[in-house]
Amino acid sequence: MKQKIWTSSLILCLILSHLVTFGTLKQSNFALLATFVVTLLLWITVDIAWPSLLCLLSLALIPELGMKKILALSLGNETLAFLLFTFMCTYALAKTSFVRRTAIFFVTSSWAKKGPWQMSILFFLAVLSTGLFIAPTVLFFIFYPILQEIYTLIGLKKGDSFASMLLMGVIICVNLSAGMTPIAHVFPVLATSAYATLTGTTIDYGKYMLFGIPTGIVLFIGMLVIFRFIWRPQTPTFLGLNKTDFTVIKKPRQVENAIVSIFALVVFLWVAPSLLGGIWPFFNTSLAKLGTAFPPLLGLILLALIKFENKALLDLNEAFVKGVSWPSVIMCSATLALGSCLTDSNLGFIAPLTATLKPVLASVGVAGMLLLFIMWATIESNISSHIVTSQVVASVAAPLALSGGANALALTSVIGLGASIGCATPPSMPFVAVACSSGWLTTKTTLKAGIGFSCVAIIILYTIGYPLANLIM
Numbered sequence: 001m002k003q004k005i006w007t008s009s010l011i012l013c014l015i016l017s018h019l020v021t022f023g024t025l026k027q028s029n030f031a032l033l034a035t036f037v038v039t040l041l042l043w044i045t046v047d048i049a050w051p052s053l054l055c056l057l058s059l060a061l062i063p064e065l066g067m068k069k070i071l072a073l074s075l076g077n078e079t080l081a082f083l084l085f086t087f088m089c090t091y092a093l094a095k096t097s098f099v100r101r102t103a104i105f106f107v108t109s110s111w112a113k114k115g116p117w118q119m120s121i122l123f124f125l126a127v128l129s130t131g132l133f134i135a136p137t138v139l140f141f142i143f144y145p146i147l148q149e150i151y152t153l154i155g156l157k158k159g160d161s162f163a164s165m166l167l168m169g170v171i172i173c174v175n176l177s178a179g180m181t182p183i184a185h186v187f188p189v190l191a192t193s194a195y196a197t198l199t200g201t202t203i204d205y206g207k208y209m210l211f212g213i214p215t216g217i218v219l220f221i222g223m224l225v226i227f228r229f230i231w232r233p234q235t236p237t238f239l240g241l242n243k244t245d246f247t248v249i250k251k252p253r254q255v256e257n258a259i260v261s262i263f264a265l266v267v268f269l270w271v272a273p274s275l276l277g278g279i280w281p282f283f284n285t286s287l288a289k290l291g292t293a294f295p296p297l298l299g300l301i302l303l304a305l306i307k308f309e310n311k312a313l314l315d316l317n318e319a320f321v322k323g324v325s326w327p328s329v330i331m332c333s334a335t336l337a338l339g340s341c342l343t344d345s346n347l348g349f350i351a352p353l354t355a356t357l358k359p360v361l362a363s364v365g366v367a368g369m370l371l372l373f374i375m376w377a378t379i380e381s382n383i384s385s386h387i388v389t390s391q392v393v394a395s396v397a398a399p400l401a402l403s404g405g406a407n408a409l410a411l412t413s414v415i416g417l418g419a420s421i422g423c424a425t426p427p428s429m430p431f432v433a434v435a436c437s438s439g440w441l442t443t444k445t446t447l448k449a450g451i452g453f454s455c456v457a458i459i460i461l462y463t464i465g466y467p468l469a470n471l472i473m
Helices: 002-017 027-045 049-060 066-073 078-095 098-107 116-133 136-153 161-180 186-199 205-231 253-276 294-305 316-323 326-342 350-380 386-404 408-418 430-436 443-472
Strands: none
Touching: 002 027, 002 049, 027 049, 027 326, 027 386, 049 066, 049 326, 066 326, 078 098, 078 136, 078 186, 078 253, 078 294, 078 316, 078 326, 098 116, 098 136, 098 253, 116 136, 116 161, 116 205, 136 161, 136 430, 161 186, 161 205, 161 408, 161 430, 161 443, 186 205, 186 326, 186 386, 186 408, 205 253, 205 408, 205 443, 253 294, 294 316, 326 386, 350 386, 350 408, 350 443, 386 408, 408 443, 430 443
16 A cells, blocks of 8 residues: 555656746756656666656657657667667577586586585586676576575585575676676666767777676675685585486587577677777778677577577577566666666756766765765665666766766776676565575575675775776776
């Protein structure tokens, strides 16, 4: 009942913002501000899907914008096409046993058999490495059953501290991998899009990965230090795991090899302009001009056309239904449109916001400004949606960084990584809520571990992440 009253009140406020003025704000500016605030509150407290549609409708009702412009900024945005095609490509990969076989290879290797800590590190590495190109929620539900098998094989029970640590490590690595690359990951894409909207510059995802992957590895090491020397769970008796302990349902090897090869081609086309552009100008001219949505689109076409035993590698109808996180896509479309409108020179609030905050930021300097935004993104990602965090923090940070002497692209990239790693509370990501209700992990343990990792992450992002991003970008 209380939620219905809250939701109805917010919608009423949104309707009234289109009918009345407030103070010195023009009606259009007031409606835009109300749309931003109401949508943000609904995202945090109610849902992400239908409030996103309400956001698009509210923006379309602003006279200076209109429906056609809003549709072009949201559903017609290249970033949305990139995410849609990438979700479908990664769905094809997730349906194979490639990821599961990779995880089993890691945890049954000779080094992993030396002890529970060695096995844990390699298991976390399996999550981190495969997560570089798989959506976080999909990744968690691939590895969670594998982890439950490991629990049974090594005799762990609910309440065991080592079992809790393993699940917490999976959560952190899933989130961390989602910030290390933009492949099938919404958060870094949204954050860097705030910079692209302001400057009209196409983001080089290869350069993002040159920053994100090394920084992510340092964060991974920080997680291991926390687990080993601060958490210090009681380790179980461990005799090692064997491949025969696990069951793997395989597709025909030709099918798996074809899917993995096509996905590798898509990744190569993403990173080629930044890695090979200086050697072969083709990658910096023709390929780069095609944009980031071209590689996954090409991959989808190949997956649909290539057949084995008269069956396509990927059923597109199935991929549209099961492979795409439509609430995330719809929310992404709304945040893209909202971000563009807020930074619009005629309707946005960037100029007055910059003027208001400039004296404050001047008093703390560029270093203080960087620390402020890194802390904001990392802390907020622990208590609210990562999508909301990356969009909101980057939209405010990008113009202030441009006017304040910082590298705005580097800062929004760091925000994209910082906004991806929060895991202290269930609202941060849906699978965190699943883990906390599983019995293998408690909300209290999750909160303590999530806060501890975030504190380490802020230090690493500030001292290593931004300087590296600034150097590369």
